Amino acid sequence: MASVATxxxxxxxxxxxxxxxxxxxxxxxxxxxxxxxxxxxxxxxLFPFYWLINISLKTGNDLLxxxxxxxxxxxxxxxxxxxxxxxxxxxxxxxVVALSTTVLALMVGSFCAYAxxxxxxxxxxxILAIVLTISTFPQIAIAAPxxxxxxxxxxxNTWLGLIIPYxxxxxxxxxxxxxxxxxxIPRDLEEAALVDGATHFQxxxxxxxxxxxxxxxxxxxxxxxxxxxxxLLAVTLTSSSKARTVPAAIAFFTGATEHEVAYxxxxxxxxxxxxxxxxxxxxxxxxxxxxxxxxAVKG
Amino acid sequence: MAEIEFDDVVKRYPDGFEAVKHMSLGxxxxxxxxxxxxxxxxxxxxxxxxxxxxxxxxxxxxxxxEVVNDLAPKDRxxxxxFQNYALYPHxxxxxxxxxxxxxxxxxxxxxxxRVDEAAKTxxxxxxxxxxxxxxxxxxxQRVAMGRAIVxxxxxxxxxxxxxxxxxxxxxEMRAVVSRLQQRLETTTVYxxxxxxxxxxxxDRVAVMRAGxxxxxxxxxxxxxxxxxxxxxxxxxxxxxxFFGGAIDGNVIHTPMGAVPLVDALRRSLESHSSGRKxxxxxxxxEDFEDANFAPEGHEGWTFEAPIELTESxxxxxxxxxxxxxxxxxxSEELRELQEDAGTSDVPSSSSGHAVARVDAGSGVTAGQxxxxxxxxxxxxxxxxxxxxxxxxxSDNVGAA
Numbered sequence: 004m005a006s007v008a009t010x011x012x013x014x015x016x017x018x019x020x021x022x023x024x025x026x027x028x029x030x031x032x033x034x035x036x037x038x039x040x041x042x043x044x045x046x047x048x049l050f051p052f053y054w055l056i057n058i059s060l061k062t063g064n065d066l067l068x069x070x071x072x073x074x075x076x077x078x079x080x081x082x083x084x085x086x087x088x089x090x091x092x093x094x095x096x097x098x099v100v101a102l103s104t105t106v107l108a109l110m111v112g113s114f115c116a117y118a119x120x121x122x123x124x125x126x127x128x129x130i131l132a133i134v135l136t137i138s139t140f141p142q143i144a145i146a147a148p149x150x151x152x153x154x155x156x157x158x159x160n161t162w163l164g165l166i167i168p169y170x171x172x173x174x175x176x177x178x179x180x181x182x183x184x185x186x187x188i189p190r191d192l193e194e195a196a197l198v199d200g201a202t203h204f205q206x207x208x209x210x211x212x213x214x215x216x217x218x219x220x221x222x223x224x225x226x227x228x229x230x231x232x233x234x235l236l237a238v239t240l241t242s243s244s245k246a247r248t249v250p251a252a253i254a255f256f257t258g259a260t261e262h263e264v265a266y267x268x269x270x271x272x273x274x275x276x277x278x279x280x281x282x283x284x285x286x287x288x289x290x291x292x293x294x295x296x297x298x299a300v301k302g
Numbered sequence: 303m304a305e306i307e308f309d310d311v312v313k314r315y316p317d318g319f320e321a322v323k324h325m326s327l328g329x330x331x332x333x334x335x336x337x338x339x340x341x342x343x344x345x346x347x348x349x350x351x352x353x354x355x356x357x358x359x360x361x362x363x364x365x366x367x368e369v370v371n372d373l374a375p376k377d378r379x380x381x382x383x384f385q386n387y388a389l390y391p392h393x394x395x396x397x398x399x400x401x402x403x404x405x406x407x408x409x410x411x412x413x414x415x416r417v418d419e420a421a422k423t424x425x426x427x428x429x430x431x432x433x434x435x436x437x438x439x440x441x442x443q444r445v446a447m448g449r450a451i452v453x454x455x456x457x458x459x460x461x462x463x464x465x466x467x468x469x470x471x472x473x474e475m476r477a478v479v480s481r482l483q484q485r486l487e488t489t490t491v492y493x494x495x496x497x498x499x500x501x502x503x504x505d506r507v508a509v510m511r512a513g514x515x516x517x518x519x520x521x522x523x524x525x526x527x528x529x530x531x532x533x534x535x536x537x538x539x540x541x542x543x544f545f546g547g548a549i550d551g552n553v554i555h556t557p558m559g560a561v562p563l564v565d566a567l568r569r570s571l572e573s574h575s576s577g578r579k580x581x582x583x584x585x586x587x588e589d590f591e592d593a594n595f596a597p598e599g600h601e602g603w604t605f606e607a608p609i610e611l612t613e614s615x616x617x618x619x620x621x622x623x624x625x626x627x628x629x630x631x632x633s634e635e636l637r638e639l640q641e642d643a644g645t646s647d648v649p650s651s652s653s654g655h656a657v658a659r660v661d662a663g664s665g666v667t668a669g670q671x672x673x674x675x676x677x678x679x680x681x682x683x684x685x686x687x688x689x690x691x692x693x694x695x696s697d698n699v700g701a702a
Contacts, residue, residue, distance in 0.1 A: 191384050192391075194384070194388065195390070197355065197375040
């Protein structure tokens, strides 16, 4: 009998097979000492924050204790700051100012970045360099003149009075980030949209912006964090709880007497304003993961 | 449904480079027109001008009789398939295909109906809810086609739509494209650098080089009656063989000997010159044959040649042979043709070498001298000074 070469039957990819494939180690095993290094770094980074929480749970004489755990943990500090109208109003001010700054910076910034990324413009590099240079100016340089100017034109101690100067650092940042993201988007996609019947703006809004979402998220988070944490201008350009943001408001916290530093409530307030940032970053982490443009063009 | 007309169209870039030079071309309604040429010949630019993605520097472009020079792409009602498909990665296949209709504010149920219909035609039904990233190359290509056909546009523009597919899939998709165009009867302009696609797909083929339209004709006519050396060398695979020679009265001196001219050839040559004249001779590989297999009923010339190499294709054999060439083969056109093909520095592509396409039953072997037969009725003769064909029957470049 003549022997005939047989072709082995192809195995189909069942979930079990896929699992087995994935189970293969991706690289060399992490050595034990690496874990020690990692642990050290984590402790180094997170301990100050832990200590902040630690203090925020202590009142009275406990504040002087240096034990690793609060002897009598209490939420009194939190209760007191939320009863303090200066703090709650400051929270509202912070939210309004930071969100407005972010939204405006993303809107104006994306238009600007799109133009810089796509248009054949002479001196594009120079414009981009100038944009970046502006964001490096020390804020103290503009704080005093702005105080004078804002007082004269009635923007002192208003939300808008903070949003405008915040845009000076938020815009360059978002423009810079978005330019690189827009450049990555294949031009063919926009052209396809144009031929499909879209106006330039529709092509931008329905094709470019969704694809640059990771860039928008990154720029948005950085802008929000910057505006939320800003202290110098907030202190200089506000005078009451009408527009004062949380970082500035915390600086004016007083204890029972004028000379007592309110460590407890300051710590509690600091924890409270850190939480939105942590949530924000955790939430958007998935969006920042690249690979959204996969499959757009031939892979 | 519409005809497209280029009327003396020029595309000039700001640096003065002319990508398309005074192009006049009429594309009939429901016609499948191929623009073909080596890379950088201006074929894609011409296509993008129809789409409205490139400005027109001079001349008029008409779609359906209306000058569209200043019309935005969205107002031209044409669909385009891009080389890299340009699918919207954040949309599902269904959304991709329905995008144009959605922009046009078509009712939801109509969008659904038309997308389903197109998906059925292209066998994409089970992929409608997937994202482009999860599709294979062939599926993506079909989605790109689907995106064009759901619109029922005035014309399809295709920019090398098959060049990213592997060879087998390309052949399959070529048939799909062809069938689709015949069924929809939509004017189609198809850009490719692949002369096989050009020959198999088009009703008519426009050959371009360096921004200039060389010849517009049916594939058959391009093949049998090329207008100049460039077209002759570009169309056909393996390419036409060229060698230097001279006509002198009733004979044509070739490296294979002094071949008597057949009457038809002699008559068309007489109108060009009298007396002896140096020419470039072109012979297609299939117009050579093993002398033992020479077909009946054709005038021919038998000669002996040293076979240098044989390539068996199964159904036929490509026999490479050398010949002694005393006539220096010099032509600007030929040199450019070789440059375009990227073979200018390959020694065998210069004069002194030819390919014959002989019967599979032929016993040609490399290293031996074999008797070959040349079909003298099919000789092409070109004027070395301008590369024009001296044997071409009629001359109607660019006529609609």
